[in-house]
Amino acid sequence: xxxxxxxxxxxxxxxxxxxxxxxxxxxxxxxxxxxxxxxxxxxxxxxxxxxxxxxxxxxxxxxxxxxxxxxxxxxxxxxxxxxxxxxxxxxxxxxxxxxxxxxxxxxxxxxxxxxxxxxxxxxxxxxxxxxxxxxxxxxxxxxxxxxxxxxxxxxxxxxxxxxxxxxxx
Numbered sequence: 076x077x078x079x080x081x082x083x084x085x086x087x088x089x090x091x092x093x094x095x096x097x098x099x100x101x102x103x104x105x106x107x108x109x110x111x112x113x114x115x116x117x118x119x120x121x122x123x124x125x126x127x128x129x130x131x132x133x134x135x136x137x138x139x140x141x142x143x144x145x146x147x148x149x150x151x152x153x154x155x156x157x158x159x160x161x162x163x164x165x166x167x168x169x170x171x172x173x174x175x176x177x178x179x180x181x182x183x184x185x186x187x188x189x190x191x192x193x194x195x196x197x198x199x200x201x202x203x204x205x206x207x208x209x210x211x212x213x214x215x216x217x218x219x220x221x222x223x224x225x226x227x228x229x230x231x232x233x234x235x236x237x238x239x240x241x242x243x244x
Contacts, residue, residue, distance in 0.1 A: 076167050076168055076170075076171035077164045077165065077167050077168025077169075077171070078164075079167075080163055080164045080166075080167035080168070081160060081161075081163075081164035084155060084159075084160040084163050084164065085160060087155050088155040088157070088160065090152075091146070091152050091153075091154055091155055094146065094150055094152055095142060095146055098142050098145045098146060098150070099138075099142055102138065102141060102142065102145075109141075109145065110131065110135050112145065112149055113130075113131050113134050113135060113141070113144065113145075114127065114131050116144075116148045116149060117130050117131065174201075177197065177198075177201055178194045178195075178197060178198045178201075179194070180194075180197065181193035181194045181197060182194065195229075198228065198229070198232065199225055199229065202221075202224045202225045202227075202228040202229070203221040203222075203224060203225050204221075205224055206220040206221035206222070206223060206224030206225065207220060207221050209224070
């Protein structure tokens with residue numbers, strides 16, 4: 076999963092670089108259209124008159140600022156820093172490892188039938204805890220987030236179990 080996260084973020088980074096190169100080209104080739112885009116963006120934010128003219132003049136007088144503004148405001152893309160890619164990939168990898176190993180703990184200490192039930196219960200509590208934590212970090216509703224996490228996580232577990240049964244045959 077860490078490799079998939081890394082590949083995905085690097086693809087996002089490459090996409091950002093390609094879009095940025097296109098914006099740089101567009102500003103050179105279609106200057107007035109791109110200038111009008113800045114006018115439209117800031118008009119939509121409620122600026123008008125001399126203030127709007129000053130904002131447009133300020134942004135379009137600096138090519139880097141102009142491109143950065145177009146990337147953020149028109150295309151809705153933010154740059155992806157390479158160190159962030161590594162941190163993101165490590166986090167996904169560690170989370171996947173933890174998510175895979177924690178439900179296995181009961182199997183080291185209990186009979187298989189009891190371990191299955193214990194593993195399911197442990198998984199529900201872990202997923203609910205992660206849901207509550209996510210809600211607290213994002214200002215969501217803890218109970219709703221916990222329930223969503225349990226449904227998604229247990230749904231994935233059931234899907235994995237059914238796929239395993241299909242390949243067992």
